[in-house]
Amino acid sequence: MSSQVFHTTVTKPKASAKDGKGIFMTVEKDGKVYTNVIDAITGAAVGSLGWGDTDIQEAMAEAAKHHTYSFPGCIVSTAAEELSKFYIDQCPKGAFKSALWTCSGSESNENALKIVRQYQLERGRPEKLKIISREASYHGFTLGAMSIGGGPRGVPFEDIMIDQKNVCLKMPMFYPYRRMKDGETLEQYAQRLLDSLEQLIIENDPNTVSMVIVESMSGSSIGTPVPPKNYLKGIRDICNKYDLIFMVDEVMCGTGRINDGKLCCWENFLAPEDAPDIQSVGKTLGSGYVTIAGVLVGPKIYNAFAEGSGVIVGAQTYHSHDFNCRVALAVQQKVLKQNLTANVFKMGNLMGDKLQKALVDSKIVGDVRGLGGFWTLELVKDKSTKEIFQPSLKIGSRFANAALEHKVNLMGLTGGNTTGETWDIAVLGPSFIITEKDVELLCERIVETVKDFTKALETEGIV
Numbered sequence: 413m414s415s416q417v418f419h420t421t422v423t424k425p426k427a428s429a430k431d432g433k434g435i436f437m438t439v440e441k442d443g444k445v446y447t448n449v450i451d452a453i454t455g456a457a458v459g460s461l462g463w464g465d466t467d468i469q470e471a472m473a474e475a476a477k478h479h480t481y482s483f484p485g486c487i488v489s490t491a492a493e494e495l496s497k498f499y500i501d502q503c504p505k506g507a508f509k510s511a512l513w514t515c516s517g518s519e520s521n522e523n524a525l526k527i528v529r530q531y532q533l534e535r536g537r538p539e540k541l542k543i544i545s546r547e548a549s550y551h552g553f554t555l556g557a558m559s560i561g562g563g564p565r566g567v568p569f570e571d572i573m574i575d576q577k578n579v580c581l582k583m584p585m586f587y588p589y590r591r592m593k594d595g596e597t598l599e600q601y602a603q604r605l606l607d608s609l610e611q612l613i614i615e616n617d618p619n620t621v622s623m624v625i626v627e628s629m630s631g632s633s634i635g636t637p638v639p640p641k642n643y644l645k646g647i648r649d650i651c652n653k654y655d656l657i658f659m660v661d662e663v664m665c666g667t668g669r670i671n672d673g674k675l676c677c678w679e680n681f682l683a684p685e686d687a688p689d690i691q692s693v694g695k696t697l698g699s700g701y702v703t704i705a706g707v708l709v710g711p712k713i714y715n716a717f718a719e720g721s722g723v724i725v726g727a728q729t730y731h732s733h734d735f736n737c738r739v740a741l742a743v744q745q746k747v748l749k750q751n752l753t754a755n756v757f758k759m760g761n762l763m764g765d766k767l768q769k770a771l772v773d774s775k776i777v778g779d780v781r782g783l784g785g786f787w788t789l790e791l792v793k794d795k796s797t798k799e800i801f802q803p804s805l806k807i808g809s810r811f812a813n814a815a816l817e818h819k820v821n822l823m824g825l826t827g828g829n830t831t832g833e834t835w836d837i838a839v840l841g842p843s844f845i846i847t848e849k850d851v852e853l854l855c856e857r858i859v860e861t862v863k864d865f866t867k868a869l870e871t872e873g874i875v
């Protein structure tokens with residue numbers, strides 16, 4: 413049947429989600445219905461709660477009863493206030509002072525870029541313009557967010573992005589599996605990257621550099637490499653040294669996905685006093701029940717506004733939307749009450765550990781990496797040389813198709829940078845309610861997928 417939805421595969425209908433309960437979902441693809449599929453990625457690592465959560469259904473009904481829309485430029489929502497307090501209270505004390513709620517991670521990053529720009533203007537530093545982000549990074553699909561991204565998805569749009577030569581600068585990605593040198597420790601590799609960041613700042617006149625933005629842990633772009641403690645701390649210190657804003661994008665890795673009981677991913681790597689100055693969040697915040705994301709603003713930036721013009725010129729129609737904020741608050745209250753971030757941290761690490769052990773002899777799984785509720789298998793043609801598959805083979809998405817045959821929904825993709833390097837990854841980010849029994853079943857199904865997929869590639873003469 414033809415589709416009237418403008419899909420990513422425009423002329424070819426995609427698989428569709430039919431139903432879901434807990435961590436399981438029903439998917440229809442090419443006329444075939446797959447039941448009891450373990451949702452091991454919850455869309456794009458969106459799920460904190462499982463599907464069909466009756467508490468959230470009730471909270472949504474309640475929210476609908478009380479919801480009164482108002483334009484946030486004129487009249488604000490009290491639910492937005494409550495959600496801000498709830499979130500900020502769960503971050504390290506003093507890290508953030510204020511929050512803005514948007515409808516997507518891309519929008520959050522767009523808004524954050526503008527907030528940082530205005531921060532520099534408020535303090536009389538208009539020459540501080542340049543934004544440093546990472547090679548191969550992903551920060552969203554709107555033009556501003558893509559401008560600071562560093563993957564192949566942005567390449568066709570470069571001519572209409574924020575100036576890619578003079579404003580958006582790129583530092584090397586953090587990708588130990590491919591970029592660490594023989595004999596180098598993880599810390600030495602991180603230090604090498606920090607040195608190159610500092611060099612980039614010096615070469616580009618530190619007085620004209622405004623900010624550095626990184627994901628605390630990369631998600632769909634590189635696939636969950638875990639940085640050593642000196643990496644984010646080193647970026648924080650460099651930002652302090654050159655008077656730059658340090659921003660983390662925690663749209664995918666944050667809001668409980670990777671933290672043993674709390675919300676921010678960076679707490680795994682940074683002390684509270686090294687908190688980022690601004691942070692974007694999304695996905696698990698609303699758990700896919702509502703389209704909500706946000707920007708958390710630290711005291712340094714907040715104070716520049718408060719002591720400066722005190723005004724943000726402009727707001728979006730659905731900023732800090734009342735219904736979204738009410739439902740996200742209910743989601744987060746349940747996550748906190750049931751200590752679900754600690755659960756997914758433990759269960760995710762168990763899943764990673766099991767997969768590392770079970771796939772150690774696999775011919776095509778070169779690396780299993782991750783932390784807490786966010787893990788990745790990297791697929792390679794030759795494990796000893798880490799040789800990649802030809803990108804035209806689309807091994808990542810083929811692997812996702814193979815996983816669906818084994819009743820697992822995961823994100824399989826071919827990642828890359830803008831210079832033509834590619835890699836194939838399969839990303840796992842289950843909802844926070846996953847149990848030990850679920851992990852057991854999920855790992856069995858993934859191991860079976862790897863076996864069958866390897867056989868298919870052998871039959872085709874690819875490996």
Ligand SMILES: Cc1ncc(COP(=O)(O)O)c(C=O)c1O
Nearest residue numbers: 516517518550551552661663664
């Ligand atoms: C790190 C990161 N930032 C931003 C975004 C964009 O979020 P959204 O798709 O909600 O616009 C994503 C989406 O995957 C992401 O992974």
